[in-house]
Amino acid sequence: MLNANRDIQRTPAHTRSQVLTHALNLFTGQGYFNTSVHDIAHASKVSVGSIYHHFKDKEGIARTLYEELLTQMVEEITDILRNHTTAHSRCRAITELLFEITVVTPETMEFIIYAKHREFLPGEFPICSSKPFVMMREIVAEGMETGEIHTMDPTVATACLFGGSIRLITGYLDGVLEKRLPEYLEETWTCGWRAVAVV
Amino acid sequence: MLNANRDIQRTPAHTRSQVLTHALNLFTGQGYFNTSVHDIAHASKVSVGSIYHHFKDKEGIARTLYEELLTQMVEEITDILRNHTTAHSRCRAITELLFEITVVTPETMEFIIYAKHREFLPGEFPICSSKPFVMMREIVAEGMETGEIHTMDPTVATACLFGGSIRLITGYLDGVLEKRLPEYLEETWTCGWRAVAVV
């Protein structure tokens, strides 16, 4: 996953990362159920047998992807928590992070925020119960205690603060935006913050 | 068992509506690809042959559902346009409508707002390009001309105005809200409007 573009190797680690990379592209590009293990094998230039050696089954590939991408996102939010102190600054940084991930690795964002995980990952909790989203709500809740954000239901505040950004991101992933995504950042952030900020 | 079968209506219209109703439930409950035509036949108490008499194929069922539900929503928004004049009043009414549809017929809202249509309806435009969403953006744009809403990119304004509500709705559909959905209406609307309103 991390060392995606290297010379063609046949090491186990390389096989594994190739499979994950191409599975992510196929799952987001044409959907999990429209993607066969054979498709993944072909795109990864790896045999079906190798795939089943590294992963229990097709679902296992998706689950691994889901967990690794979420873990990565948690780390990035943790960094933001370290480098920013106010709720305003932290939420702004998270918004920038979401936009950046979307532009740099749209498949990642699509798989995290836009896929219907419950349809192919039985037992998995909804994405909004996942760690990154919980962290975002905690940041908002703390912002209420410091008086930066209106005292209200934290779920509502988080939804309204980030809801606009998420709409823009899904619009970008759907290819329906007229301008490039970053051009929407300032205005979207201003609106989102205005929705919840104490004047 | 056999007696029960006598009570079942066998008119074409009844067959068609039964299939659509149960297909919607199954598609939203377990996903389009996890639902077989046999499942639909069983749930609808109709034979597979009858289903294929009324619909070209499985995709045709989903496409019919999609079109009918969107048409219904367009009519409801049209009603709102008739009965309300200001952008404030119209957007508020639309927010209430979205919440009400979600509570009364969650499958409808899930199928419209939450399904990944492009994965099973090839050629279909993304939901945010659909008529209801376009109408919402037009209402917002008019609100800018009348001075009710900040002059800004209409896409951003619409995303921020309704983004919070949509997040709450998806949270409800995912079953992760602590309170019942209507209890969030006032606060969510207030936040959304504050995000874009001219003071």
Add this chain to the structure above:
DNA sequence: GTCTATACGACGATAGAC
């Protein structure tokens, strides 16, 4: 660990009787 070949079940769709 990686590969090819294959078993086997599931599902979409059709045929043809009533």
Add this chain to the structure above:
DNA sequence: GTCTATCGTCGTATAGAC
């Protein structure tokens, strides 16, 4: 129009050689 029975295909997963 509705039904049952069946066909053909596709895709997951495994077996077993290298």
